[in-house]
Amino acid sequence: MIMDEFKAEHRQCDSLYAEAERAVVGGDIERAEKLFGQFVEETVSHMEHEELRVFSRLEAEEQAGLDPIRFEHMQIRALLEKMQQLLAVGDFSTFLGWGESFMILMQQHNMKEEQLLYPLCDRLMAEDAEKDGIEIEGCCLRP
Numbered sequence: 001m002i003m004d005e006f007k008a009e010h011r012q013c014d015s016l017y018a019e020a021e022r023a024v025v026g027g028d029i030e031r032a033e034k035l036f037g038q039f040v041e042e043t044v045s046h047m048e049h050e051e052l053r054v055f056s057r058l059e060a061e062e063q064a065g066l067d068p069i070r071f072e073h074m075q076i077r078a079l080l081e082k083m084q085q086l087l088a089v090g091d092f093s094t095f096l097g098w099g100e101s102f103m104i105l106m107q108q109h110n111m112k113e114e115q116l117l118y119p120l121c122d123r124l125m126a127e128d129a130e131k132d133g134i135e136i137e138g139c140c141l142r143p
């Protein structure tokens, strides 16, 4: 299920960011850079998978309202780059300020995906599977 897989990735990214933020606040910059680097890597890979597997399936579905979600992915990528630069030059207070806005954007974004996009995608994929008569999760569906 898209919902279970991608929702778990949201939680994993959230906790990586929280750890990175704690390291910045605690002054452990080496650890903060490592954790934030991991956070960026996982967030970017998560978005790439969404674009490939979720957005591509929902492209033709007007009700999905993909345009604002795609735009948010652009904003997220730009913010991640900006925050990585801030961390690299040691501007920690600006980093933490941007971090607050970033997390608000992420929470709203993830909520839209979890409440609308993933359930819709799971439903459409189950319908596709039913039409094709393929086996999903041990249950053989036929047309």
Ligand SMILES: [Fe+2]
Binding pocket: 047, 050, 073, 109, 113
């Ligand atoms: Fe997303």
Ligand SMILES: [Fe+2]
Binding pocket: 006, 010, 046, 050, 110, 113
């Ligand atoms: Fe997501």
